[in-house]
Amino acid sequence: MTTHDTFPVTIYHNPDCGTSRNTLALIRHAGIEPTIIEYLKTPPTREVLVRLIAEAMLHPREAVREKGTPFAELGLGEPGITDEMLMDAMLAHPILINRPFVVTPHGTRLCRPSEVVLDILPPVTAPFTKEDGEVVIDNQGRRVR
Known part of the structure; x- marks a missing residue:
């Protein structure tokens, strides 16, 4: 039996995103x-x-990604934009959904920065460094940030 069987995790992933890759x-x-x-x-x-x-x-506004998306072109930062309008835009243009969302038995998080995922996983103590060289878990098994 794998850990996945006993601790199911789902990641809403974009492989072109460094934060999403680090979270995975x-x-x-x-x-x-x-x-x-x-x-x-x-x-x-x-x-x-x-x-x-x-x-x-x-709130929906906190889940919208602005950078590298049609956010400005769609006028989503304008006054009067409702949560419902933001949801409609995210559904029509999924690139507007910030990433990665991760779902585990311990909760759901938007994992920005990627180490937020550690809050909803079983304890991780083995050293880990992000792809850009930033240390997340040091050699003593402590979270750096």
């Missing part, structure tokens, strides 16, 4: 092979997106 690497470093949903290829339904945002204790 941390999950695997914990000995878990997650269910990976490449949300740009398989966007969540409205029901799933609403649930992810609510379980992560966020």
Whole structure:
């Protein structure tokens, strides 16, 4: 039996995003092979997106990605934009969904920065360094940030 069987994890992943790749690497470093949903290829339904945002204790505006998206072109930063309008935009343009969302039995988080995932995984003490060289867990098994 793998850890995945006893501790299911789902990541809404974008393989082109460094934060998403680091989050996936941390999950695997914990000995878990997650269910990976490449949300740009398989966007969540409205029901799933609403649930992810609510379980992560966020408001839709906090789940919207501005950088590298049509956020400005769609006028999403303008006064009067409602949560419902933001949800509609994220569903129509999944690149607007910030990433990565991770769901585990310990909770749901938008893992920015990537080490936020450690809050919802079983304890991880083995040293871990991000792909850019930033140390997340040191040689004594302590979180650096």
